[in-house]
Amino acid sequence: MTIQAPATESKATTRRTLTARALLLGERLDTVVLAAERTDVINTAPLAFRVGDGFIVLFRYGVAVLIGLSPAEEHETLRNLQKRVIGPFDKIEDETAAIDVSDAYDDQIPPGGPIQIKDLSPPRLAVIADALAKNVALTRDEREVSRVFEVIEPLAADLAKRGRTPVGRANMLRLIGRALLVRHRMSGRVEVEEKPDVLWDRWDLERLHARLADEYELKERATILSRKLEVVAETARALTDLIDASRSLRLEVMIVLLIVVEVLITVYELFFKHVR
Known part of the structure; x- marks a missing residue:
């Protein structure tokens, strides 16, 4: 399925650093209903859309990946997602990653360093979101x-x-x-x-x-x-x-004991009858 970038997107010409957060919110996310509720969907599998200058990818197995959102945007997004989380967890699993963007990069990850990409195209961010979501799960x-x-x-x-x-x-x-x-x-x-x-x-x-x-x-x-x-x-x-x-x-032992008791009772009764 082709992911098309919004017409307003421009190529990155200077270095920019973003924070990506992957949050495991619950057992599942109702992405079908969420997709029907929005008119700004960039992709449907997984569900992706923009919030401000940021990018959100939602996975049906309960993970939301937020890329480049401000704290206020993150808070509002998570609040809106609450009613679409199936089986929410008491403790949300949270993993973060730094993303450096520059047209000088060639999609690389230096040891211990940030994820370095050449632009913020939705397909490139979708690949990053997929890895982050699987990691947190x-x-x-x-x-x-x-x-x-x-x-x-x-x-x-x-x-x-x-x-x-x-x-x-x-x-x-x-x-x-x-x-x-x-x-x-x-x-x-x-x-x-x-x-x-x-x-x-x-x-x-x-x-x-x-x-x-x-x-x-x-x-x-x-x-x-x-x-x-x-x-x-x-x-x-x-x-x-x-x-x-x-x-x-234990059941077999109990059955054997019951049989033994029954035999003893029978012998006892026969003995007393004979004595009489």
């Missing part, structure tokens, strides 16, 4: 998986050391649920390893996309996270099976 997913690991590791260690199964099947099921939610966010919504649609028309921005992906280690982090999710899911399922097996064993 991965950051939250990594934290969620780490929390699950913090719970599962002691349980597995206790099982290996003492040979005892931990109690709490409901807790295990909750852990599996959290792991599945993160996996769903990665594969079904965030699509970390997918390239932004703008590259279909602007193949010249492939290098910028590759550099941003390398800078934020998007592919490597997604691979590691996926492996961790597999370990979490397998461990949780194994622990749940052990808990089920333990419960089945």
